[in-house]
Amino acid sequence: MLKDWSEVYAIGIAEIDEQHRGFFEAAHRLYERILDREGRQAVVEAIAFMRSYANLHFQTEEAFMRAHAYPGLAEHLRLHTAFFRRLDELENELMIFGPSQDLADRALDITQDWLIDHIADEDMLYALHVKAEASA
Numbered sequence: 001m002l003k004d005w006s007e008v009y010a011i012g013i014a015e016i017d018e019q020h021r022g023f024f025e026a027a028h029r030l031y032e033r034i035l036d037r038e039g040r041q042a043v044v045e046a047i048a049f050m051r052s053y054a055n056l057h058f059q060t061e062e063a064f065m066r067a068h069a070y071p072g073l074a075e076h077l078r079l080h081t082a083f084f085r086r087l088d089e090l091e092n093e094l095m096i097f098g099p100s101q102d103l104a105d106r107a108l109d110i111t112q113d114w115l116i117d118h119i120a121d122e123d124m125l126y127a128l129h130v131k132a133e134a135s136a
């Protein structure tokens with residue numbers, strides 16, 4: 001199900017919250033492109049956009065975690081890498097089976113829903129680390 005960005009997903013770091021909002025938009029664009037049935041090329045472009053947006057966003061997060069000597073950095077990087085692997089799998093499925101409602105649902109699952117869980121489980125941890133550091 002498409003979900004709009006909401007303040008409940010905010011971690012309290014303006015630049016990163018803004019990028020998370022953009023990440024939702026890239027996920028929605030990908031979902032809609034799959035359902036538009038304009039063929040594989042349109043979906044390939046939306047996957048490429050999602051990939052480059054995620055790349056930019058993860059670089060911002062990673063630089064931020066490094067700057068604050070976040071101890072969970074290595075594990076967090078592993079999760080970012082796994083995201084790209086799932087995107088590759090989605091693209092493979094697209095090439096083999098073509099766009100479908102099923103593919104659109106899977107795309108939402110590995111982008112939007114992944115992000116929602118990732119924010120709650122992982123991004124909140126480094127945000128708490130930074131806040132604890134600031135008040136120490």
Ligand SMILES: [Fe+2]
Binds near residue numbers: 061076118122
């Ligand atoms: Fe992250």
